[in-house]
Amino acid sequence: MTLSKYLSRLSPRMLALVFFVMILGGSFVSTTYLYRQAEQQEEAAIRVHVRNLAEAAAGLVDVELHESIQKPEQIATENYQRLLRPLVAFHRRHSSIQYLWTARILAGDRQQQLVLETVMDDTIRMRQEQLGRKQQSFPALAVFDLTATSAKSIPALRAGKVYTFDSLLYTDSTGAYVEARAPLQDQAGNLIGYVGVDFAKDSYDSRIRKVRRAGLITVLLALVTSILVTQVMAEMRRQTFAHLAHVERAEAEMRAQRDAAAKANAAKGELLRIASHDLKNPLAAIAGMSGLLLKMLRARPDQTAVKDEVEVLDTIHGSARHMSEIVRGILTNEGLEQGGVPFQPAATDVAKLVGDVLRFNAPAAQRKNLAIHEEITAGLVATADAKLLREAFDNYVSNAIKYSPPGRSITISLSAGPAAGEWEFAVRDEGPGLSAEDQARLFEKFRKLTPRPTGGESSTGLGLSIVKAIAGLHHGQVGCDSAPGRGSRFWLRLPLVPPTA
Template structure:
């Protein structure tokens, strides 16, 4: 009797554990796939050129070079992820929806038996009851994944949409992704089969435990085996999630690679210009203009390094940014950043007003810090209207322990939703560049990583319609007078450690 009771209790415990594990694994699997589809829709929407997409809204352009060029990046994503059934874009005309791009318009993808391409500007009649809710969220600039599986004559799909905004920040349409639900069902079937197998093993173990209830060692071995099996399943679920992140990194690599060739061409042309300009007399070419030509290769190479930083963005979040550990003048770095951005500001008739209190020094990576400062100044110029003003200030607190670099513009400002997503990657905010400049949505996230790696912080003060002020605060090791004579080759390496507070040292070594 005791054996039956013990075996029954053991079987109930095992069944509950397996049932709970099955529920958790199935929930995790569904959530992972749904997040993957939502991330894929968001990422794919970033490769759609808004202006080019707007021009394609003409049925006569189907099959044109312009149409095929716009379709190319979406087709590349579709081919790399075979579980995708459709990637498409639509535009709104009142309550009506019209197709523009559809990866099934590609001849190779169109050959699939379960695929039927849509024509440019053909009307779509939605049947999903969640369409209105989706549009409400898209208007706010947020992606949306439908809570229920969509089914038609071609199969069953998990569907997600991401907003497509026009130049004024208004919703023009959306990008949709249909993901084959068979992938999710196959994984659930595997989990279910494993749960059934585990339940059978548990039943056998319970019978054995009831027969050998007096044998405590046998009971312990079964418990250990069950625990190991559960840990292995959780580890496998984690590896599948990491695989989804690797797919996103691969897409970033493709986009960054396409930027390298134009930059290499710029460097080559600039080097040839430098050779010819060396022999041009000063009366025909002022020295200041000559120096600007000679700086082109330097800044183009800086752009190449920034591209490499984009490729490493995901890795940086997990293992941290690798920085140099040398003293350098923040004042000189800020001066160079401001002067470099004056050329772009003059084109838009924007005045950069720069104020610096002292010659500040800190320990870290000069190139990385210039990259962060340049992001803030160039963003201020990019989002400011013509004939406006950008204020740049470099100062410190009264104790001269914390440096404060601020950039204030007269742009459109940021609302509360924008500020909540400001320093995240691939964020499309309501503010738009005032002269058609491009924006990758990565600049401010890089600033945050660099500043925090130096023991500092970055934040924004803004109100919609009244411009924005971005502020960086970081620990410094020395502040000198700007008018004090000193050797230009001297560095603050000789500053005694006793001059640095323990708080400043801890802030720096925290990274």
């Protein structure tokens, strides 16, 4: 028997009851599903909000000053209060926060030391008590073992990422919270601690109750108006779309904030570019004039040059040249990244180019009594931008000379690469070598690594990033094979004919 025939046999009252149950059941199922979706979206929005709070609070901490706080007696110092005040002000602006603190990672990630805690401030403590929140304060600079749950945050923090605990409500001895931690890193990018933010459970419950209340109201409305199908559906759609619109507005605001940050970074880059251009010519003039005066003083036949004058001019000349190198590096890097440097590939005698670079760097090598060994494949011709290649080769060779101890040797090689259709330029030195941490940051801009030049030479921290950018234009690769105490081998591998040529 078909459903239509079965329904046709029912009395009007029974038929009305069947439709009522069907409509009510459908309304209940639909409303329950939509409520659960809304609850999940609200929970996700809370987690994002707490992550943003932790990241913003981390930006208020002076990491260098934070590292100087080591002893309990420093709590009463002005430096400690300077660190604490911005976090207290931040906590006051965000009443949903229950705990805001910083900690230092110790003992191979097995312990942590509490450094700052806003609950130490009387106004924060009083407001928390007014909100009915139980407060538990730990002694500042006390050391605690990391629990297994707490230790899960360390890998993400070491990677420079904000960590939110997997459980929506993180529970420990002080209560239950939505907790996020943002890393505190030194200038070298090393993790020294974190900022923790605990989103109060009452704030979480309040937001979730609003969603549940909306769901309950929807169910009640569906129950009361289930007979009037169109009104039920209209009410459900109105409430559902209103909530979705709220979520979309929140997401749009977050996207707008992200776009504003990107524009700010772009403006900062533009300002840096303008400043670099305005500095370039004056620095070149200072370097040129000081070099000329230095040469004139040293060439006096009557030996009347005053030693102090020569030293001052030598310092001015060296500093101006170093600043010129930095400005030139910034402009080159910017041009390579933004497409401002023209890429003009053509048939290039790579072996001849290597020879030119070695002759240019020979005086610097001779001053340090360095032996240069050449393993050059003669006649190697590739399609490349000769000007950019010269820049890349020179950066590799000059770096090897800077970081090699006097009296050692450097090996320059040019040969076919490991893969078909590519060639390799490599520079091997007998310098101090590089740790795994240094190698991970090797080709980043403005990275000063652990090894230092052995002859007092200057370093801008831009050369290797320029080599990487040049390799990218040629669809090539850069790399380094090294270990502490075993020297380093820097290599550049490019196709004989780039795809864009």
